[in-house]
Amino acid sequence: MEKVIYPLFYFLIFPGFLFTGIVGLLASWVDRKVTARVQWRVGPPWYQPLADILKLLGKETIVPAGPRATFFLLAPVLGLVGVTLVSTVVWVLNLNPGSSFVGDLVVVLYLLALPPLAVIIGGAASKNPLGALGAAREMKLVLGYELPFLIAVFTVVVKVGSILFGDILNFQEFNGIMLRHPSGILAFVVAIVCSQAKLTLIPFDIPEAEQEIMSGPYVEYSGAPLAIFKLTRAMMLFALPVFLITVFWGGLHFSGWNLLWTILKYVALLVVIVVVRNTNPRLRIDQAIRFLWGPVTAVAILGMILAVVGL
Amino acid sequence: MALKTWPLKKSPWIFHLSTGSCNNCDIELLDCLTPRFDVERFGILLIGSVRHADALVVTGALTRQCVPRVKECYDQMPKPGLVIAVGQCACTSCIFRDSYNIVGPIDKIIPVNVYIPGCPPKPEAMISAIVKALGTL
């Protein structure tokens, strides 16, 4: 019985769906509020993302005549499940590093690829030219950022000499966080750039470019599926920085002052992401790929070389 | 019931549909998004796809070319949704009413919830009208 109840609790309430959802919505409010303040506006009240989600849930869900209804409606759920699992696995391993299992890092990396995949499936299934265009751009963007992102994460694996989350956390516990090592710093910078692309925020919001392709893959979505997509994006805004903190920045600790420190780490990453989003123009897709495969990958490889020689 | 109407009042997303306006109303509408008026305070966002919209903001005198498009857009908007006619043109056809190419006010084609007269209406007038319209939900 316990074998069923604990995972279900982890998955649905803490640290899975409910917890990640609430913190993610708050994070997306911070994002919108800071954006508004940067543009000298007042910005929305704190419950705004929640109101958006509830409103979309209450609205009519239109399945247009063209698309394949199954894929069209299942795609958002796929993304939501992916991001919930990422959050659950990363948090459970942080709370209890001993429960690490072989290949957990690889599992999380695969799960992190699910939300973009869901966007691609949804956009392509919607049979709208703009949706298809958005899906194609998302696909190119995924190709662009996965390479440097994987190199950056595996720099840590090389440095630690193990592919277990638990070992990475223990290593940082005893040898200092990854950011103390030159290779770790380079990998961390690369990972931040790639997570900006993973979150499809400016300058990498090319797939949904509101002003040119009308929110791209989401163009035909309405009502509940759109709400799930929005929620997935909000949850990614929480799950991805937590993943970065775990791998590069010593993980999450909850005793005494460490709790404050953990929160500060997350807020710092969030602020970096929001500030980058607000101070950059959108790239074209070819510029983005050139940037991600050029300088970013070069820095990632440099970090990898440093890790191999032991720095 | 409150669970359904509260979010609707707090986060109306508007879709902007021009049916042959002189562009002045459209500019005044965009004015609402600027720092001076900032309608995001009320959760109002201008969105690009009519499928996400809660309110269709129609400007312009409704030319013959636009009629099928307006109908299509209205059908594509998920319900419940409001229709807001902005500007004297959209409300009454204004000075263009005798033109050969004008079909008539918007409410000839689709049901309208709020009329905002003015040529063009002030941003304050639009914000107050939208807030009043949300009150009727």
Ligand code: SF4
């Ligand atoms: S109401 Fe006046 S400002 Fe608005 S579209 Fe008509 S003519 Fe232009």
